Amino acid sequence: MEGNTEKIILSQSTFSSQVEDEKSEKEKIVVEDESHAVRVRKIIIAGQIIAGIMIIVLWEGLSRIGWLDSYYWSRPSIIVRTGWMAVSTGTLLEDTFYTAGATIIGFILGTLAGSMIGLSFWWSTIYARITEPYLVAFNAVPKLALAPVLVIMFGIGFESKAILAFLMTVIVAALAACSGVNSVDRDLEKMLFSLGAKKRHVFTKVVIPSAIPWMVSSLKINIALALAGTIVGEFISSRQGIGRMILYAGQIMDLNLVWVGVVVLSVLSIVMYLGTLWLEKWLLKNRKY
Amino acid sequence: MIKLEVKNSSKYFEKNNNVFCALKSTDMAITEGKFVSIIGPSGCGKSTLFNIIAGLLKPSTGQVLLDGKNIIGESGRVGYMLQKDLLLPWRSILDNVILGLEIRGTSKKEARKRALPMLKKYGLNGFENHFPSELSGGMKQRAALLRTLLYDQDVILLDEPFGALDAQTRLLMQSWLLKIWGDFKKTILFVTHDIDEAIYLSDEIYIFSHRPGCIKDHVTVNLSRPRNEATFTDSLFLNLKQKLLASLAEEQEQTMRS
Ligand SMILES: Nc1ncnc2c1ncn2[C@@H]1O[C@H](COP(=O)(O)OP(=O)(O)OP(=O)(O)O)[C@@H](O)[C@H]1O
Numbered sequence: 452m453e454g455n456t457e458k459i460i461l462s463q464s465t466f467s468s469q470v471e472d473e474k475s476e477k478e479k480i481v482v483e484d485e486s487h488a489v490r491v492r493k494i495i496i497a498g499q500i501i502a503g504i505m506i507i508v509l510w511e512g513l514s515r516i517g518w519l520d521s522y523y524w525s526r527p528s529i530i531v532r533t534g535w536m537a538v539s540t541g542t543l544l545e546d547t548f549y550t551a552g553a554t555i556i557g558f559i560l561g562t563l564a565g566s567m568i569g570l571s572f573w574w575s576t577i578y579a580r581i582t583e584p585y586l587v588a589f590n591a592v593p594k595l596a597l598a599p600v601l602v603i604m605f606g607i608g609f610e611s612k613a614i615l616a617f618l619m620t621v622i623v624a625a626l627a628a629c630s631g632v633n634s635v636d637r638d639l640e641k642m643l644f645s646l647g648a649k650k651r652h653v654f655t656k657v658v659i660p661s662a663i664p665w666m667v668s669s670l671k672i673n674i675a676l677a678l679a680g681t682i683v684g685e686f687i688s689s690r691q692g693i694g695r696m697i698l699y700a701g702q703i704m705d706l707n708l709v710w711v712g713v714v715v716l717s718v719l720s721i722v723m724y725l726g727t728l729w730l731e732k733w734l735l736k737n738r739k740y
Numbered sequence: 741m742i743k744l745e746v747k748n749s750s751k752y753f754e755k756n757n758n759v760f761c762a763l764k765s766t767d768m769a770i771t772e773g774k775f776v777s778i779i780g781p782s783g784c785g786k787s788t789l790f791n792i793i794a795g796l797l798k799p800s801t802g803q804v805l806l807d808g809k810n811i812i813g814e815s816g817r818v819g820y821m822l823q824k825d826l827l828l829p830w831r832s833i834l835d836n837v838i839l840g841l842e843i844r845g846t847s848k849k850e851a852r853k854r855a856l857p858m859l860k861k862y863g864l865n866g867f868e869n870h871f872p873s874e875l876s877g878g879m880k881q882r883a884a885l886l887r888t889l890l891y892d893q894d895v896i897l898l899d900e901p902f903g904a905l906d907a908q909t910r911l912l913m914q915s916w917l918l919k920i921w922g923d924f925k926k927t928i929l930f931v932t933h934d935i936d937e938a939i940y941l942s943d944e945i946y947i948f949s950h951r952p953g954c955i956k957d958h959v960t961v962n963l964s965r966p967r968n969e970a971t972f973t974d975s976l977f978l979n980l981k982q983k984l985l986a987s988l989a990e991e992q993e994q995t996m997r998s
């Protein structure tokens with residue numbers, strides 16, 4: 452008994468001291484807000500920019516003092532000058548739009564078509580089971596190896612590049628949507644049916660929103676694959692595009708111009724990547740069907 | 741008046757080429773406006789029975805009559821809250837609750853207008869724009885139950901709605917449910933593992949036997965309403981509890997042995 456009362460007294464005293472603690476803490480209250488996260492993000496972005504500038508400065512410097520052979524490795528200042536020449540007297544801008552256009556069209560159509568294929572699997576298990584292995588098999592085919600066939604089939608124009616970009620993306624998108632469909636919680640479907648839902652309700656209200664994160668996760672890979680498809684198409688045979696410019700520059704041993712092409716492609720892929728990130732965010736935010 | 745009738749219903753499943761019986765010739769007659777509980781050992785087919793009544797499963801034999809009409813295989817004729825809360829994580833609480841109305845073709849705007857006062861009245865005030873992941877377990881159950889209620893069918897099936905809650909929250913939710921039941925005058929079928937809960941809430945209790953599940957016992961709870969904490973110490977309550985405990989212990993034993 453005695454021990455018991457002691458315990459009670461003890462706990463009371465710790466309790467009162469806790470209350471005091473709370474009182475004294477009130478004055479220096481710390482609220483978790485976003486300012487810390489924002490600061491960290493600013494530091495990261497600043498660091499990224501500084502690192503980029505340092506790489507360029509190092510490249511320029513090493514090339515000037517002769518540690519890097521500027522014939523092979525070119526030099527940022529020369530690349531800028533050559534690039535400017537290619538814009539003002541050549542067709543660099545048109546080439547860039549050509550490549551970007553084929554990539555983006557192929558990417559959008561491939562992603563849409565692939566997503567529809569993948570989502571359609573939800574409607575019939577039998578159809579899904581029959582189709583799935585072919586999808587996986589076709590995914591394993593190196594589609595770039597088909598490029599010559601496509602160029603002969605669809606000509607050396609814009610279409611063959613867009614189609615190659617499309618082929619590069621469609622299967623990945625379909626497989627991603629397919630995983631999304633497979634991950635749908637059966638109980639959620641059941642719950643909707645219990646509310647009198649038809650299949651189409653379940654599809655729009657549960658299947659699509661459940662699958663969106665899966666589909667979205669494939670976008671970033673797909674934009675890079677689409678660009679690769681376009682460039683290979685241009686390598687095979689083309690009158691326009693950055694890929695053709697690089698090939699041509701290589702043939703006449705103008706390595707500076709090759710570097711211009713590489714830099715433009717890098718910038719292009721970064722810009723498209725950022726665009727995809729934005730699309731990703733938007734899609735995830737707006738899936739409240 | 742008899743609202744819902746289950747007639748000689750059974751359900752057989754096939755597993756690894758063995759046919760086994762999940763529910764054996766069950767008969768029930770539920771009077772309109774009553775609160776009826778079902779208790780029984782785990783795996784005895786309670787959820788299976790609910791799935792049959794809700795039209796999500798077809799019974800192997802027998803019939804389910806709602807207002808005298810056969811509703812086998814027709815989903816959406818009764819409100820059904822499944823064993824999990826099953827809120828859509830990408831929808832706000834308000835938009836989750838209006839799901840049933842939306843499926844019926846009510847516009848989102850109209851449905852929200854109708855649901856909002858309910859959320860406010862029944863303990864979700866201020867949470868309408870939160871997402872399910874931001875809510876406590878009890879709150880989620882409330883939202884799921886309000887969704888079922890707003891779907892507005894006369895009969896509501898609740899499959900262990902408070903199974904995952906702690907004892908304290910459970911008590912609160914039980915009173916909350918009784919209040920709602922009083923306000924809406926629904927016929928409720930309620931599955932639980934908790935004998936106290938069953939007695940406290942119900943007018944009648946069905947006890948299911950060990951697998952294959954069938955009705956072993958059917959008792960009427962004559963405790964007066966409204967019920968409160970004092971109900972738990974009523975001698976009628978204690979007698980009934982003892983009886984049910986004994987009855988269920990036999991079944992539990994069989995479950996352990998098998
Ligand atoms: N679709 C199904 N296919 C095969 N067997 C099933 C199916 N659904 C349920 N069962 C089996 O039927 C039996 C009864 O399941 P049920 O879910 O109805 O039990 P329960 O009484 O609700 O149990 P608990 O109290 O644990 O929720 C279980 O053995 C289960 O494995």
Ligand SMILES: [Mg+2]
Nearest residue numbers: 786787823899
């Ligand atoms: Mg169950």
